[in-house]
Amino acid sequence: MDHLEYEERMNQWAMIKDALFNEQIDQFRAEFLDMHPYDQAKIFEAVEDEVRLQIYTYLSPEEVADVMEHIDYDEIEPFFTEMDPRFAAQVFAEMSTDDAVDILNELDKNKVASFLTIMDDNAADEIKDLLHYEEKTAGSIMTTEFVVVKASMTIKEAMGHLRKEAPDAETIYYTYVIDEEKQLVGVISLRDLIISEEDWMISDVMSERVVSVSVGEDQEEIARMMRDYDFLALPVVDFQQHLLGIITVDDIMDVMEEEASDDYSKLAAISDVDSPDDHAFTSAKKRLPWLIILLFLGSFTASLIGRFEATLDQVAVLAIFIPLIAGMAGNTGTQALAVAVRGIATGEIYKQGKMKMVFREAGTGLITGVSCGALITLIVYFWQGNIYLGLLVGLSIMAALVVATLAGSLVPLVMHRFNIDPAVASGPFITTINDIISILIYFGMATAFMGLLI
Secondary structure, three states: OOHHHHHHHHHHHHHHHHHHHOOOHHHHHHHHHOOOHHHHHHHHHHOOHHHHHHHHHHOOHHHHHHHHOOOOHHHOHHHHHHOOHHHHHHHHHHOOHHHHHHHHOOOOHHHHHHHHHHOOHHHHHHHHHHHOOOOOEHHHHOEOOOOEEEOOOEHHHHHHHHHHHHHHOOOOOEEEEEOOOOEEEEEEEHHHHHHOOOOOEHHHHOEOOOOOEEOOOEHHHHHHHHHHHOOOEEEEEOOOOEEEEEEEHHHHHHHHHHHHHHHHHHHOOOOOOOOOOOOHHHHHHHHHHHHHHHHHHHHHHHHHHHHOHHHHHHOHHHHHHHHHHHHHHHHHHHHHHHHHHHHHHHOHHHHHOHHHHHHHHHHHHHHHHHHHHHHHHHHHHHHHOOHHHHHHHHHHHHHHHHHHHHHHHHHHHHHHHOOOOHHHOOHHHHHHHHHHHHHHHHHHHHHHHHHHHO
């Protein structure tokens, strides 16, 4: 946002506040509702509690629902808690079913039951149908607000049906076609409906090559499909091909953000991404489990170094290069890890083949290892004046980089094979494992070189 746009928004908000505090309802509504729902949501997040309570009295449940759909679900619970329960239930009833379900999944179960009890029966039933689906599956993110036509309809009948149902539908650009048993048999675009003759049959115009997903499909796989096929919507079916709902592109954008955030937190060895509003105790609680695991692994690394105390006593200069070798192994392992996790997440690894990726990373590790090893050999030789010490450090780095690169690429593949999220093979985890490997390589070779070093 540039300076002029920011100034314009601030001036608009000043007029809205002035109308709000002077109880000029018509002027407030005119100014506030002229804004995009996203901008309205930013105002809701920024103002004081008592200001929001006054805004609720000036807006209808439908208008508040539009605002709530643009607020981050993780931050939304306080807004519904501060509303009058009956008003909140009406807001949920006015929201898109999938958005209402996403928000309700963030709330306390007792509050959810209370809202569903107060809510209109039809809206409550639609929400209940989606609430029982497992989180992060197609069923949990689909919407039931869509338009279907029957294959036996004419274009004229379908257009009449579309005009009637479109106001409540989330999207009308794709219209899905079902048979008499409510099974998905085709899809027809809005463009094809418009340009077709009124007396033509839907069955003659529709495309039978319709791509659908199972109601239990993982949301990450669905996001990948919508990216690959460039769909605006994707139908969700049960095992008998009955059409249950659709997933729209705006839902998938939320999924992609959620999955990216989740993977980022795991790569950083955090159980969940910290929120800026988190208390210090909450942030520590999220980070401690992995840190404690890494602490024990680090202690094992320290004990390994202790086992080579005799080697260090004879050639103390060896201690200088421990951070160098361990750091290089950790860095190259993290690079390979990032490539492997990204390949698994995007599906690219299946196109090129897992073994091809492993061999490519092994080759990369060998080339980088030889290059870095040769360079450090020369540096150590001119620095310490000992060619054997230079060869020891150079060979250790070469071996450590090859092994670390292989570990960084293989560990995520093995975890994925056993249905464990490969992002759990986080950077700190791989770094600590490679520390152990590099220390073993370095001191093992140092012991072998001992006669030449003394």
